Ligand SMILES: Nc1ncnc2c1ncn2[C@@H]1O[C@H](COP(=O)(O)OP(=O)(O)O)[C@@H](O)[C@H]1O
Protein backbone atom coordinates (compact mmCIF):
# COMPACT_ATOMS: atom_id res chain seq x y z
CA UNK A 196 0.00 0.00 0.00
CA UNK A 197 1.44 3.30 -1.02
CA UNK A 198 0.75 6.78 0.08
CA UNK A 199 0.38 9.54 -2.41
CA UNK A 200 0.86 13.17 -1.55
CA UNK A 201 -0.33 15.91 -3.78
CA UNK A 202 0.01 19.63 -3.72
CA UNK A 203 -3.09 21.11 -5.13
CA UNK A 204 -3.51 24.70 -6.05
CA UNK A 205 -6.93 26.21 -6.08
CA UNK A 206 -8.18 27.99 -9.14
CA UNK A 207 -9.75 31.23 -8.16
CA UNK A 208 -11.34 32.77 -11.18
CA UNK A 209 -11.40 32.98 -14.89
CA UNK A 210 -12.54 29.47 -15.61
CA UNK A 211 -16.08 28.33 -16.21
CA UNK A 212 -15.76 24.73 -15.24
CA UNK A 213 -16.16 23.32 -11.78
CA UNK A 214 -14.91 19.95 -12.82
CA UNK A 215 -11.93 18.73 -10.82
CA UNK A 216 -9.04 20.54 -12.28
CA UNK A 217 -6.18 20.07 -9.89
CA UNK A 218 -3.10 19.11 -11.73
CA UNK A 219 0.56 19.08 -11.21
CA UNK A 220 3.19 18.27 -13.75
CA UNK A 221 6.10 16.17 -12.83
CA UNK A 222 9.06 14.88 -14.72
CA UNK A 223 9.82 11.48 -13.37
CA UNK A 224 12.22 8.74 -14.23
CA UNK A 225 10.38 5.47 -14.33
CA UNK A 226 11.47 2.00 -15.36
CA UNK A 227 11.48 1.42 -19.09
CA UNK A 228 8.88 -1.25 -19.10
CA UNK A 229 5.22 -1.31 -19.63
CA UNK A 230 3.32 -1.46 -16.43
CA UNK A 231 0.34 -0.17 -14.61
CA UNK A 232 0.48 -0.09 -10.89
CA UNK A 233 -2.24 0.99 -8.58
CA UNK A 234 -2.01 1.72 -4.95
CA UNK A 235 -4.36 2.81 -2.29
CA UNK A 236 -3.02 5.59 -0.25
CA UNK A 237 -3.94 8.95 1.05
CA UNK A 238 -3.68 12.13 -0.83
CA UNK A 239 -2.82 15.26 1.06
CA UNK A 240 -4.22 18.02 -0.98
CA UNK A 241 -2.90 21.42 -0.08
CA UNK A 242 -5.24 24.00 -1.38
CA UNK A 243 -3.12 26.96 -2.18
CA UNK A 244 -4.34 30.38 -2.99
CA UNK A 245 -2.71 31.58 -6.12
CA UNK A 246 -4.72 34.27 -7.71
CA UNK A 247 -3.87 37.80 -6.72
CA UNK A 248 -6.73 39.75 -8.08
CA UNK A 249 -10.04 40.70 -6.64
CA UNK A 250 -12.91 42.55 -8.14
CA UNK A 251 -14.08 44.79 -5.39
CA UNK A 252 -17.74 45.32 -4.79
CA UNK A 253 -18.70 41.81 -5.72
CA UNK A 254 -19.75 40.85 -2.22
CA UNK A 255 -23.37 41.43 -1.75
CA UNK A 256 -23.05 40.97 1.98
CA UNK A 257 -20.06 42.20 3.90
CA UNK A 258 -18.44 40.44 6.76
CA UNK A 259 -15.62 42.46 8.21
CA UNK A 260 -15.29 41.73 11.87
CA UNK A 261 -15.43 38.83 14.22
CA UNK A 262 -18.75 39.81 15.75
CA UNK A 263 -20.62 41.23 12.82
CA UNK A 264 -24.05 39.83 12.14
CA UNK A 265 -24.11 38.38 8.70
CA UNK A 266 -27.58 39.45 7.79
CA UNK A 267 -28.88 42.95 7.83
CA UNK A 268 -30.98 43.22 10.92
CA UNK A 269 -33.49 45.99 11.06
CA UNK A 270 -34.98 47.09 14.32
CA UNK A 271 -38.20 47.89 12.51
CA UNK A 272 -39.94 44.65 11.66
CA UNK A 273 -41.58 45.90 8.52
CA UNK A 274 -41.37 42.78 6.41
CA UNK A 275 -42.75 39.80 8.23
CA UNK A 276 -42.77 36.33 6.76
CA UNK A 277 -46.40 36.76 5.88
CA UNK A 278 -45.88 39.75 3.64
CA UNK A 279 -46.76 38.48 0.20
CA UNK A 280 -45.51 41.62 -1.53
CA UNK A 281 -41.99 40.60 -0.70
CA UNK A 282 -40.35 37.71 -2.42
CA UNK A 283 -38.46 34.92 -0.80
CA UNK A 284 -34.92 36.25 -0.49
CA UNK A 285 -32.54 33.66 0.96
CA UNK A 286 -32.04 29.97 1.67
CA UNK A 287 -31.12 28.70 5.10
CA UNK A 288 -29.97 25.11 5.13
CA UNK A 289 -29.61 23.27 8.42
CA UNK A 290 -27.69 20.01 8.49
CA UNK A 291 -28.36 16.95 10.59
CA UNK A 292 -26.28 18.21 13.49
CA UNK A 293 -28.32 21.43 13.62
CA UNK A 294 -31.66 19.63 13.91
CA UNK A 295 -30.56 16.60 15.91
CA UNK A 296 -33.11 16.98 18.73
CA UNK A 297 -36.19 18.89 19.84
CA UNK A 298 -33.97 21.35 21.65
CA UNK A 299 -31.89 21.93 18.53
CA UNK A 300 -35.04 22.40 16.43
CA UNK A 301 -36.27 25.02 18.87
CA UNK A 302 -32.94 26.83 18.65
CA UNK A 303 -33.04 26.70 14.86
CA UNK A 304 -36.56 28.13 14.87
CA UNK A 305 -35.39 30.93 17.18
CA UNK A 306 -32.41 31.55 14.95
CA UNK A 307 -34.58 31.85 11.83
CA UNK A 308 -36.94 34.20 13.62
CA UNK A 309 -34.06 36.34 14.85
CA UNK A 310 -33.82 37.62 11.27
CA UNK A 311 -37.29 39.08 10.84
CA UNK A 312 -36.38 40.88 7.64
CA UNK A 313 -35.49 37.67 5.91
CA UNK A 314 -37.98 35.63 3.93
CA UNK A 315 -36.11 32.37 3.80
CA UNK A 316 -36.61 29.02 2.18
CA UNK A 317 -35.55 26.46 4.78
CA UNK A 318 -33.79 23.27 3.72
CA UNK A 319 -33.36 20.54 6.32
CA UNK A 320 -31.37 17.34 6.51
CA UNK A 321 -32.44 14.30 8.46
CA UNK A 322 -32.13 14.55 12.25
CA UNK A 323 -28.66 13.77 13.59
CA UNK A 324 -27.37 10.43 12.35
CA UNK A 325 -30.73 9.26 11.00
CA UNK A 326 -29.41 8.66 7.47
CA UNK A 327 -26.67 6.37 8.77
CA UNK A 328 -29.14 4.58 11.01
CA UNK A 329 -31.56 4.04 8.14
CA UNK A 330 -28.79 2.60 6.01
CA UNK A 331 -27.68 0.29 8.79
CA UNK A 332 -31.25 -0.79 9.45
CA UNK A 333 -31.56 -1.60 5.75
CA UNK A 334 -28.36 -3.67 5.79
CA UNK A 335 -29.53 -5.60 8.82
CA UNK A 336 -32.98 -6.18 7.33
CA UNK A 337 -31.39 -7.99 4.38
CA UNK A 338 -30.31 -10.86 6.58
CA UNK A 339 -32.28 -10.71 9.82
CA UNK A 340 -35.56 -12.27 8.70
CA UNK A 341 -38.97 -10.58 8.58
CA UNK A 342 -39.92 -11.47 12.13
CA UNK A 343 -36.81 -9.80 13.52
CA UNK A 344 -37.15 -6.47 11.72
CA UNK A 345 -38.83 -4.79 14.69
CA UNK A 346 -35.82 -5.76 16.82
CA UNK A 347 -33.32 -3.86 14.67
CA UNK A 348 -31.65 -1.41 17.07
CA UNK A 349 -31.32 1.36 14.51
CA UNK A 350 -35.04 1.18 13.70
CA UNK A 351 -35.91 1.46 17.38
CA UNK A 352 -33.51 4.38 17.71
CA UNK A 353 -35.04 6.22 14.75
CA UNK A 354 -38.57 5.70 16.03
CA UNK A 355 -37.66 6.71 19.54
CA UNK A 356 -35.82 9.86 18.41
CA UNK A 357 -38.62 11.08 16.17
CA UNK A 358 -41.44 10.27 18.56
CA UNK A 359 -39.58 11.90 21.44
CA UNK A 360 -38.92 15.00 19.34
CA UNK A 361 -42.55 15.26 18.32
CA UNK A 362 -43.60 14.94 21.95
CA UNK A 363 -41.08 17.44 23.27
CA UNK A 364 -42.05 19.97 20.63
CA UNK A 365 -45.72 19.45 21.41
CA UNK A 366 -46.77 18.68 17.85
CA UNK A 367 -49.18 16.00 16.73
CA UNK A 368 -47.66 12.53 16.43
CA UNK A 369 -49.80 11.87 13.36
CA UNK A 370 -47.46 14.14 11.42
CA UNK A 371 -44.97 11.26 11.12
CA UNK A 372 -47.12 8.23 11.96
CA UNK A 373 -47.62 7.20 8.34
CA UNK A 374 -43.91 7.45 7.63
CA UNK A 375 -42.98 5.34 10.63
CA UNK A 376 -45.50 2.68 9.58
CA UNK A 377 -44.23 2.72 6.00
CA UNK A 378 -40.66 2.49 7.22
CA UNK A 379 -41.58 -0.69 9.11
CA UNK A 380 -43.19 -2.12 6.01
CA UNK A 381 -40.28 -1.19 3.80
CA UNK A 382 -37.77 -2.89 6.10
CA UNK A 383 -39.97 -5.98 6.19
CA UNK A 384 -40.07 -5.92 2.40
CA UNK A 385 -36.28 -5.75 2.31
CA UNK A 386 -36.14 -8.64 4.77
CA UNK A 387 -38.49 -10.69 2.60
CA UNK A 388 -36.56 -10.00 -0.57
CA UNK A 389 -33.19 -10.32 1.17
CA UNK A 390 -32.08 -7.57 -1.14
CA UNK A 391 -31.29 -3.87 -0.79
CA UNK A 392 -30.90 -2.27 -4.20
CA UNK A 393 -29.54 1.26 -4.66
CA UNK A 394 -33.03 2.34 -5.61
CA UNK A 395 -34.52 0.92 -2.42
CA UNK A 396 -31.67 2.41 -0.43
CA UNK A 397 -32.58 5.89 -1.68
CA UNK A 398 -36.23 5.40 -0.86
CA UNK A 399 -35.24 4.11 2.56
CA UNK A 400 -33.06 7.09 3.50
CA UNK A 401 -35.66 9.56 2.21
CA UNK A 402 -37.68 8.88 5.36
CA UNK A 403 -35.13 10.87 7.36
CA UNK A 404 -35.62 14.18 5.54
CA UNK A 405 -39.36 13.57 5.05
CA UNK A 406 -39.82 13.27 8.81
CA UNK A 407 -37.48 16.06 9.97
CA UNK A 408 -39.16 18.61 7.68
CA UNK A 409 -42.65 17.57 8.73
CA UNK A 410 -41.80 17.88 12.38
CA UNK A 411 -40.11 21.25 11.95
CA UNK A 412 -42.90 22.72 9.82
CA UNK A 413 -45.46 21.52 12.34
CA UNK A 414 -43.48 23.11 15.15
CA UNK A 415 -43.25 26.47 13.36
CA UNK A 416 -46.99 26.41 12.73
CA UNK A 417 -47.56 25.54 16.37
CA UNK A 418 -45.65 28.60 17.55
CA UNK A 419 -47.59 30.80 15.15
CA UNK A 420 -45.14 31.03 12.27
CA UNK A 421 -46.80 29.91 9.09
CA UNK A 422 -44.76 27.20 7.39
CA UNK A 423 -45.36 24.71 4.58
CA UNK A 424 -43.54 21.41 4.19
CA UNK A 425 -42.32 20.22 0.78
CA UNK A 426 -40.86 16.92 -0.36
CA UNK A 427 -38.22 17.93 -2.93
CA UNK A 428 -39.20 15.00 -5.18
CA UNK A 429 -42.74 16.41 -5.41
CA UNK A 430 -41.85 19.98 -6.33
CA UNK A 431 -39.63 19.54 -9.35
CA UNK A 432 -36.23 18.29 -8.19
CA UNK A 433 -35.64 16.24 -11.32
CA UNK A 434 -32.47 14.19 -11.35
CA UNK A 435 -30.65 11.53 -13.27
CA UNK A 436 -31.53 7.99 -12.23
CA UNK A 437 -28.13 7.41 -10.63
CA UNK A 438 -29.44 6.18 -7.34
CA UNK A 439 -27.39 7.25 -4.30
CA UNK A 440 -25.51 9.82 -6.36
CA UNK A 441 -27.97 11.53 -8.68
CA UNK A 442 -27.31 14.76 -10.58
CA UNK A 443 -29.76 17.62 -10.69
CA UNK A 444 -31.14 18.21 -14.19
CA UNK A 445 -31.69 21.67 -15.66
CA UNK A 446 -35.47 21.24 -15.70
CA UNK A 447 -35.33 21.47 -11.92
CA UNK A 448 -34.66 25.21 -11.81
CA UNK A 449 -37.81 26.52 -13.51
CA UNK A 450 -39.99 23.85 -11.93
CA UNK A 451 -38.83 24.51 -8.37
CA UNK A 452 -38.91 28.27 -8.85
CA UNK A 453 -42.45 28.18 -10.15
CA UNK A 454 -43.78 25.95 -7.41
CA UNK A 455 -42.17 27.82 -4.51
CA UNK A 456 -42.86 31.23 -5.95
CA UNK A 457 -46.49 30.54 -6.86
CA UNK A 458 -47.26 29.09 -3.45
CA UNK A 459 -45.56 32.01 -1.73
CA UNK A 460 -47.55 34.54 -3.74
CA UNK A 461 -50.91 32.85 -3.26
CA UNK A 462 -50.49 31.86 0.37
CA UNK A 463 -47.23 32.98 2.01
CA UNK A 464 -45.71 30.45 4.37
CA UNK A 465 -42.09 29.61 5.05
CA UNK A 466 -41.18 26.72 2.75
CA UNK A 467 -39.55 23.84 4.61
CA UNK A 468 -37.94 21.64 1.96
CA UNK A 469 -36.36 18.21 2.29
CA UNK A 470 -32.68 18.35 1.46
CA UNK A 471 -30.80 15.58 -0.33
CA UNK A 472 -33.74 14.14 -2.29
CA UNK A 473 -34.91 14.22 -5.87
CA UNK A 474 -36.93 12.29 -8.41
CA UNK A 475 -35.34 10.27 -11.19
CA UNK A 476 -36.51 11.56 -14.54
CA UNK A 477 -37.01 8.12 -16.10
CA UNK A 478 -37.97 6.00 -13.11
CA UNK A 479 -39.89 8.69 -11.20
CA UNK A 480 -38.44 7.00 -8.11
CA UNK A 481 -36.92 8.88 -5.18
CA UNK A 482 -33.22 9.57 -5.71
CA UNK A 483 -30.54 11.04 -3.43
CA UNK A 484 -27.85 13.54 -4.34
CA UNK A 485 -24.93 11.82 -2.59
CA UNK A 486 -24.05 12.08 1.09
CA UNK A 487 -24.26 15.64 2.35
CA UNK A 488 -26.51 16.45 -0.62
CA UNK A 489 -28.71 18.91 1.27
CA UNK A 490 -26.12 21.59 0.58
CA UNK A 491 -26.78 21.01 -3.12
CA UNK A 492 -30.53 21.25 -2.54
CA UNK A 493 -29.96 24.63 -0.92
CA UNK A 494 -27.79 26.07 -3.66
CA UNK A 495 -30.17 24.71 -6.33
CA UNK A 496 -33.07 26.56 -4.71
CA UNK A 497 -30.88 29.67 -4.39
CA UNK A 498 -30.16 29.64 -8.09
CA UNK A 499 -33.69 28.66 -9.11
CA UNK A 500 -35.22 31.63 -7.27
CA UNK A 501 -32.30 34.01 -7.83
CA UNK A 502 -32.03 34.61 -4.11
CA UNK A 503 -29.74 37.12 -2.42
CA UNK A 504 -27.80 34.64 -0.29
CA UNK A 505 -27.51 30.95 0.44
CA UNK A 506 -26.70 30.07 4.03
CA UNK A 507 -25.55 26.64 5.10
CA UNK A 508 -25.66 26.28 8.85
CA UNK A 509 -23.26 23.70 10.24
CA UNK A 510 -21.80 22.70 13.59
CA UNK A 511 -18.50 24.51 12.97
CA UNK A 512 -17.57 28.19 12.56
CA UNK A 513 -17.42 27.95 8.77
CA UNK A 514 -14.98 26.27 6.44
CA UNK A 515 -11.85 25.71 8.49
CA UNK A 516 -8.18 25.63 7.60
CA UNK A 517 -8.23 21.88 8.20
CA UNK A 518 -10.62 19.15 9.29
CA UNK A 519 -11.10 19.89 13.02
CA UNK A 520 -11.25 16.16 13.70
CA UNK A 521 -7.65 15.93 12.53
CA UNK A 522 -6.32 19.23 13.85
CA UNK A 523 -8.29 20.73 16.71
CA UNK A 524 -6.78 24.20 16.32
CA UNK A 525 -8.08 24.65 12.79
CA UNK A 526 -9.36 28.17 12.19
CA UNK A 527 -12.23 29.51 10.10
CA UNK A 528 -11.39 30.75 6.64
CA UNK A 529 -13.29 34.05 6.32
CA UNK A 530 -13.51 34.20 2.53
CA UNK A 531 -13.37 31.65 -0.25
CA UNK A 532 -14.15 31.66 -3.93
CA UNK A 533 -16.65 29.18 -5.37
CA UNK A 534 -13.77 27.43 -7.09
CA UNK A 535 -11.75 27.11 -3.91
CA UNK A 536 -14.73 25.79 -1.97
CA UNK A 537 -15.60 23.34 -4.73
CA UNK A 538 -12.07 22.06 -4.88
CA UNK A 539 -11.80 21.70 -1.11
CA UNK A 540 -15.10 19.85 -1.03
CA UNK A 541 -14.15 17.62 -3.92
CA UNK A 542 -10.89 16.69 -2.27
CA UNK A 543 -12.58 15.64 0.91
CA UNK A 544 -13.44 18.61 3.15
CA UNK A 545 -16.63 17.11 4.61
CA UNK A 546 -18.06 20.51 5.31
CA UNK A 547 -19.64 21.03 1.86
CA UNK A 548 -21.10 18.74 -0.78
CA UNK A 549 -18.68 18.62 -3.73
CA UNK A 550 -21.27 19.65 -6.31
CA UNK A 551 -22.98 22.27 -4.19
CA UNK A 552 -20.96 25.24 -5.42
CA UNK A 553 -22.01 24.74 -9.03
CA UNK A 554 -25.51 26.31 -8.87
CA UNK A 555 -24.26 29.10 -6.60
CA UNK A 556 -21.49 29.90 -9.02
CA UNK A 557 -23.81 29.76 -12.02
CA UNK A 558 -26.27 32.07 -10.31
CA UNK A 559 -23.48 34.15 -8.73
CA UNK A 560 -25.17 33.88 -5.37
CA UNK A 561 -22.98 34.24 -2.25
CA UNK A 562 -22.88 31.20 0.00
CA UNK A 563 -22.34 31.71 3.69
CA UNK A 564 -21.22 28.83 5.89
CA UNK A 565 -22.34 29.50 9.46
CA UNK A 566 -22.42 27.77 12.81
CA UNK A 567 -25.90 27.12 14.18
CA UNK A 568 -24.34 26.52 17.60
CA UNK A 569 -22.55 29.86 17.45
CA UNK A 570 -24.57 32.19 15.21
CA UNK A 571 -22.49 35.26 16.04
CA UNK A 572 -19.35 33.81 14.51
CA UNK A 573 -18.88 35.45 11.11
CA UNK A 574 -18.50 32.16 9.26
CA UNK A 575 -17.14 31.80 5.76
CA UNK A 576 -18.37 33.85 2.83
CA UNK A 577 -18.01 32.15 -0.55
CA UNK A 578 -18.20 34.34 -3.63
CA UNK A 579 -16.98 34.44 -7.20
CA UNK A 580 -13.80 36.34 -6.40
CA UNK A 581 -11.94 37.49 -3.33
CA UNK A 582 -8.89 39.48 -2.35
CA UNK A 583 -6.00 37.08 -2.83
CA UNK A 584 -3.21 39.59 -2.26
CA UNK A 585 -2.30 38.25 1.19
CA UNK A 586 -3.36 34.68 0.67
CA UNK A 587 -0.70 32.01 0.92
CA UNK A 588 -2.36 28.77 1.94
CA UNK A 589 -6.12 28.47 2.17
CA UNK A 590 -6.86 25.09 3.67
CA UNK A 591 -5.44 21.59 3.92
CA UNK A 592 -7.50 18.60 2.93
CA UNK A 593 -6.79 14.96 3.55
CA UNK A 594 -8.36 12.45 1.21
CA UNK A 595 -8.04 8.82 2.20
CA UNK A 596 -8.20 5.68 0.11
CA UNK A 597 -7.21 7.37 -3.08
CA UNK A 598 -6.51 4.92 -5.87
CA UNK A 599 -3.37 5.84 -7.77
CA UNK A 600 -2.79 4.57 -11.26
CA UNK A 601 0.61 4.81 -12.94
CA UNK A 602 0.64 4.26 -16.66
CA UNK A 603 4.13 3.83 -18.04
CA UNK A 604 4.79 3.31 -21.70
CA UNK A 605 7.55 4.35 -24.09
CA UNK A 606 4.88 4.28 -26.79
CA UNK A 607 3.92 7.74 -25.56
CA UNK A 608 7.21 9.25 -26.76
CA UNK A 609 6.59 11.73 -29.56
CA UNK A 610 3.09 10.40 -30.10
CA UNK A 611 -0.09 12.40 -30.23
CA UNK A 612 -3.46 11.38 -28.88
CA UNK A 613 -2.10 9.06 -26.17
CA UNK A 614 -3.63 11.05 -23.33
CA UNK A 615 -6.84 11.42 -25.27
CA UNK A 616 -7.12 7.64 -25.57
CA UNK A 617 -6.45 7.11 -21.89
CA UNK A 618 -9.03 9.66 -20.86
CA UNK A 619 -11.60 8.39 -23.34
CA UNK A 620 -11.46 5.06 -21.49
CA UNK A 621 -12.21 6.76 -18.21
CA UNK A 622 -15.01 8.64 -19.90
CA UNK A 623 -16.50 5.43 -21.28
CA UNK A 624 -16.29 3.82 -17.86
CA UNK A 625 -17.73 6.85 -16.09
CA UNK A 626 -14.73 7.14 -13.78
CA UNK A 627 -13.66 10.59 -12.72
CA UNK A 628 -9.97 11.43 -12.47
CA UNK A 629 -8.87 13.67 -9.61
CA UNK A 630 -5.22 14.56 -10.07
CA UNK A 631 -3.03 14.09 -13.12
CA UNK A 632 0.75 14.23 -13.44
CA UNK A 633 2.52 13.42 -16.69
CA UNK A 634 5.99 13.00 -18.09
CA UNK A 635 7.05 11.96 -21.60
CA UNK A 636 6.72 8.29 -20.71
CA UNK A 637 4.27 8.14 -17.86
CA UNK A 638 0.95 9.32 -16.58
CA UNK A 639 0.03 9.19 -12.92
CA UNK A 640 -3.60 9.54 -12.00
CA UNK A 641 -5.58 9.45 -8.83
CA UNK A 642 -9.09 8.08 -8.95
CA UNK A 643 -11.80 8.39 -6.37
CA UNK A 644 -12.45 4.84 -5.16
CA UNK A 645 -16.05 5.65 -4.31
CA UNK A 646 -16.63 6.07 -8.03
CA UNK A 647 -15.15 2.66 -8.76
CA UNK A 648 -17.14 0.37 -6.53
CA UNK A 649 -19.84 -0.60 -8.92
CA UNK A 650 -17.93 -0.31 -12.17
CA UNK A 651 -16.05 -3.04 -13.88
CA UNK A 652 -13.27 -2.16 -16.23
CA UNK A 653 -14.08 -3.75 -19.53
CA UNK A 654 -11.75 -4.66 -22.32
CA UNK A 655 -11.30 -1.82 -24.74
CA UNK A 656 -11.09 -2.78 -28.39
CA UNK A 657 -8.90 0.10 -29.39
CA UNK A 658 -6.65 0.20 -26.42
CA UNK A 659 -6.73 -3.39 -25.24
CA UNK A 660 -6.69 -3.15 -21.52
CA UNK A 661 -6.41 -6.53 -19.89
CA UNK A 662 -7.64 -6.43 -16.35
CA UNK A 663 -5.93 -9.08 -14.27
CA UNK A 664 -8.15 -8.65 -11.27
CA UNK A 665 -11.29 -6.65 -10.65
CA UNK A 666 -10.54 -2.96 -10.26
CA UNK A 667 -11.32 -2.45 -6.66
CA UNK A 668 -9.58 0.25 -4.72
CA UNK A 669 -7.41 -2.01 -2.70
CA UNK A 670 -6.49 -4.93 -4.87
CA UNK A 671 -5.68 -4.03 -8.41
CA UNK A 672 -2.65 -6.03 -9.31
CA UNK A 673 -1.94 -4.79 -12.77
CA UNK A 674 -3.09 -3.84 -16.19
CA UNK A 675 -1.01 -4.39 -19.30
CA UNK A 676 -1.16 -3.08 -22.81
N1 LIG B 1 -12.17 21.99 6.37
C1 LIG B 1 -13.24 21.78 7.16
N2 LIG B 1 -13.91 22.83 7.66
C2 LIG B 1 -15.00 22.66 8.44
N3 LIG B 1 -15.50 21.46 8.79
C3 LIG B 1 -14.87 20.37 8.33
C4 LIG B 1 -13.72 20.48 7.48
N4 LIG B 1 -13.33 19.23 7.16
C5 LIG B 1 -14.17 18.39 7.76
N5 LIG B 1 -15.11 19.05 8.47
C6 LIG B 1 -16.22 18.43 9.23
O1 LIG B 1 -17.45 18.76 8.61
C7 LIG B 1 -18.44 18.88 9.61
C8 LIG B 1 -19.54 19.81 9.16
O2 LIG B 1 -20.20 19.25 8.14
P1 LIG B 1 -21.53 18.35 8.37
O3 LIG B 1 -21.30 17.29 9.37
O4 LIG B 1 -21.96 17.96 7.02
O5 LIG B 1 -22.52 19.34 8.98
P2 LIG B 1 -24.05 19.24 8.85
O6 LIG B 1 -24.45 17.83 9.12
O7 LIG B 1 -24.51 20.18 9.89
O8 LIG B 1 -24.36 19.72 7.47
C9 LIG B 1 -17.74 19.44 10.80
O9 LIG B 1 -18.35 19.00 11.99
C10 LIG B 1 -16.33 18.93 10.67
O10 LIG B 1 -16.12 17.86 11.53
Ligand SMILES: N[C@@H](CC(=O)OP(=O)(O)O)C(=O)O
Pocket residue numbers: 289290291292320321326327403470471485486487488489490
Ligand atom coordinates in the same frame (compact mmCIF):
# COMPACT_ATOMS: atom_id res chain seq x y z
N1 LIG C 1 -29.01 13.34 5.52
C1 LIG C 1 -28.13 13.25 4.38
C2 LIG C 1 -28.03 14.56 3.64
C3 LIG C 1 -27.25 15.67 4.27
O1 LIG C 1 -26.95 16.64 3.60
O2 LIG C 1 -26.95 15.57 5.55
P1 LIG C 1 -26.03 16.66 6.38
O3 LIG C 1 -26.50 18.04 5.98
O4 LIG C 1 -26.32 16.36 7.81
O5 LIG C 1 -24.60 16.44 6.00
C4 LIG C 1 -26.77 12.71 4.78
O6 LIG C 1 -26.58 12.38 5.95
O7 LIG C 1 -25.93 12.56 3.93
